[in-house]
Amino acid sequence: MEPLSVHPLKCSGPKAKVFAVLLSMVLCTMMLFLLQLKFLRPKINSFYAFEVKDAKGRVVSLEKFKGKVTLVVNVASDCQLTEKNYLAMKELHKQFGPFHFSVLAFPCNQFGESEPRSSQEVESFVRQNYGVTFPIFHKIKILGSEAEPAFKFLIDSSKREPRWNFWKYLVNPEGQVVKYWRPEEPVEAIKPDIVELIRQIIVKKKEDL
Secondary structure: OOOOOOOOOOOOOHHHHHHHHHHHHHHHHHHHHHHHHHHHOOOOOOHHHOEEEEOOOOEEEHHHHOOOEEEEEEEOOOOOOHHHHHHHHHHHHHHHOOOOEEEEEEEEOOOOOOOOOOHHHHHHHHHHHHOOOOOEEOOEOOOOOOOOHHHHHHHHHHOOOOOOOOOEEEEOOOOOEEEEEOOOOOHHHOHHHHHHHHHHHHHHHHHHO
């Protein structure tokens, strides 16, 4: 039996080599472009730079709250903390709003499935039961890949992810997170920080006159 002979592979022709070079150049160019998009894209550094939806599904620019102090809260209607927190937030909004301060409420159903209502139903429920006048936004997700970008900004900025309903983030007039509170913390713990930020707004306005 004759031994098996090994045939050398044929060298690619000139056209194939040119094609391979061109393909490599195209791939390199695409990779450089993608890297450029990633690193040169301006980073959003303000909560007020985002757009969200209101309870009726209409797009709202958070820019309208720039210059104010805002307390951003993930809310739920069927939670053991619902009444206490809504009444406390109502009092804060009444005491310090609406010119220098606002509570911004974002319904979320990711904690104990305690917000089964639609966005409009949530808005109607809290208006009728607690008499709140601060904005109620569209129901969102705040955890996982479908998280609302504006709320993800709060989480990334504070390095604190909500673990339950009524997690609170205090945002200054420039749109940066300055503090956060867990749902069980009393409203008395929040007031001093709101007062200080509002004081700074008033002082700045007087200086600008």
